[in-house]
Amino acid sequence: MSAKHIVNRTMLSIRAICTSFKLQNLSQPWLGALRQNGGVHKHSKFATFTVVKWMHPPTGRLKLNVDGAFKLAIGGAGGGGILRDHEGSCVFAFATNYQKVIFALDAEARALRDGLTLCCRKGFLDIMVETDSQNLVQIVTGQMSRPWELTCII
DSSP states (O other), X not given: OOHHHHHHHHHHHHHHHHTTSBGGGSOHHHHHHHHHTTSSOTTOSBOOOOOOOOOOOOTTOEXXXXXXXXXXXXXXXXXXXXXXXXXXXXXXXXXXEESSOOSHHHHHHHHHHHHHHHHHHTTOXXXXXXXXXXXXXXXXXXXXXXXXXXXXXX
16 A cells, blocks of 8 residues: 555544544644644534445446545646446446646536546446535536536536
């Protein structure tokens, strides 16, 4: 494993542990590390986590989960996704770096576009799609107007 991977896995483990403890019980070095990596807000007294369980699609169906990420400070963006069957087995997965992304919803939309494109190319046309971006869902379903910056992507 790379050092970066080990650090990320360690931070995820610490965040998981924090779900059941007050943050003030952690030592200052650990609190500082969590804050630096976005796990704790400066004025938080408790870590707020939400446990999310992946829901299987109905038997015989496939589900595409997509997600995008954008970090303004470094101008970096990426996205990815996974297509799984009703048993949760991976059919395929993808991850991509994106250039010239200007905001988080842009990365989310690109991940959706790339995931759907891959599904079509591989002949998977009857799929369920899931994303954590409520704004993206509302744009795609017509409940919210599309920002002009996303016209070519969507």
